[in-house]
Amino acid sequence: MSDTGKPPAGMPGAGKPGAGTPGAGTLDAEMRDAGMPNADKTDPGAPGAGKPGTGKPDAGKPDVAHSDPGKHAPGQVPEPHAAAPCPASFAPDPPPQTATRALRAAMPALQAAGVSDAPRDARRLLAHAMGLAPDRLTLHLSDPLTPDQSAAFQAALAARRRRQPVSQIIGSRSFWGRSFRVTRDTLDPRPETETLIEAALAAPFRQVLDLGLGSGCILLTLLAERPEACGLGTDISPAALAVAQGNAQDLGLGQRARFAVSDWWGGVMGQFDLIVSNPPYIAMSEMAALAPEVRDWEPRLALTPGDDGLSPYREIARGALAHLAPGGRLIVEIGPTQARAVSGYFTEAGLISPRVLQDLDGRDRVVLAHRG
Ligand SMILES: C[S@@+](CC[C@H](N)C(=O)[O-])C[C@H]1O[C@@H](n2cnc3c(N)ncnc32)[C@H](O)[C@@H]1O
Numbered sequence: 001m002s003d004t005g006k007p008p009a010g011m012p013g014a015g016k017p018g019a020g021t022p023g024a025g026t027l028d029a030e031m032r033d034a035g036m037p038n039a040d041k042t043d044p045g046a047p048g049a050g051k052p053g054t055g056k057p058d059a060g061k062p063d064v065a066h067s068d069p070g071k072h073a074p075g076q077v078p079e080p081h082a083a084a085p086c087p088a089s090f091a092p093d094p095p096p097q098t099a100t101r102a103l104r105a106a107m108p109a110l111q112a113a114g115v116s117d118a119p120r121d122a123r124r125l126l127a128h129a130m131g132l133a134p135d136r137l138t139l140h141l142s143d144p145l146t147p148d149q150s151a152a153f154q155a156a157l158a159a160r161r162r163r164q165p166v167s168q169i170i171g172s173r174s175f176w177g178r179s180f181r182v183t184r185d186t187l188d189p190r191p192e193t194e195t196l197i198e199a200a201l202a203a204p205f206r207q208v209l210d211l212g213l214g215s216g217c218i219l220l221t222l223l224a225e226r227p228e229a230c231g232l233g234t235d236i237s238p239a240a241l242a243v244a245q246g247n248a249q250d251l252g253l254g255q256r257a258r259f260a261v262s263d264w265w266g267g268v269m270g271q272f273d274l275i276v277s278n279p280p281y282i283a284m285s286e287m288a289a290l291a292p293e294v295r296d297w298e299p300r301l302a303l304t305p306g307d308d309g310l311s312p313y314r315e316i317a318r319g320a321l322a323h324l325a326p327g328g329r330l331i332v333e334i335g336p337t338q339a340r341a342v343s344g345y346f347t348e349a350g351l352i353s354p355r356v357l358q359d360l361d362g363r364d365r366v367v368l369a370h371r372g
Helices: 027-033 101-112 120-130 135-142 147-161 166-170 191-201 215-226 239-252 284-289 311-323 337-347
Strands: 172-175 178-180 207-211 230-235 257-261 272-277 324-333 352-359 364-370
Touching: 101 120, 101 147, 120 135, 120 147, 135 337, 147 166, 147 324, 147 352, 166 172, 172 215, 172 337, 178 215, 178 239, 191 215, 191 272, 191 352, 191 364, 207 215, 215 230, 215 239, 215 257, 230 239, 230 311, 239 257, 311 324, 311 337, 337 352, 337 364
Parallel strands: 207 230, 207 272, 230 257, 272 324
Antiparallel strands: 172 178, 324 364, 352 364
């Protein structure tokens, strides 16, 4: 598939999920890191690791527990008394499962469900279930899980086996160093969108408009990075806007951000010195090839406009001149095959100096142009 997919993670061919991610190593490596040279031998939760009270008389041996040792046949050595099995009510509880064993046990089912980087995802889900930052998990690999932690981890694994994205399961995603709440109503912020952020921050601005706000990751990052700026974020989805508003509050940006439900320019008034957008740009014909995490769990509205993927750019170009202040910039994210078409729309609309920028993988990712 040509890469018009938003998602780097989970998209066919886009795949760099977790590559080189710290902490994406094997469990054995993690156990070594955690000072557990051979966790299988040291884990008290290991099956058959000598649990007291569970011993049964060896099969095939006579059960002499209740026989009279004095009545053996001449020359026959009496069997020592075998310990009577404990009644179930007296058997001690099995020791709680450690984080390492929980991770190890999670792997086969995740892999069978087609999860491409099962160790990385299991770690993130377990860290979340244990209430730990992901980079702290290694220090707690030998900790026993509480029943609540265990239940939370199992629920998260079940969701991941249904291919729900990790960010939706844990409810947040890190973007440009900040945490954004993510739900089924918002696109999961993607690392390649940081290319647009970099371009936007390369010149000053005071009034910024974000068309198709989603979680608010673009607008709110720009406001957080430029304390003197104010912004308006719009989206056709009221549910997405509500998430973005919550993120604005959480990041302490509520005073500088306004929000409006709008079909592209429909609800937008005034002029801005910076307009940004990451519109839905996947062609309808490409939807079926998306990974289940994307196709089945992310909002369709955020993925595709339902046509060739270019109609939002035509709309955005049409209204841009009227809403850009003199000298103002328009910056949009694109799919890697769309640079020529989008640059053409911007030029036809009267914008000048269109430029195309590449993401870290060298793919066309951003088009920007100015009002003269
Ligand atoms: C690709 S998502 C981008 C979300 C966010 N800006 C980001 O980069 O993660 C596109 C967003 O555009 C919104 N959208 C789709 N059609 C729209 C329209 N006609 N007018 C305004 N927003 C629209 C979707 O609801 C979605 O939140």
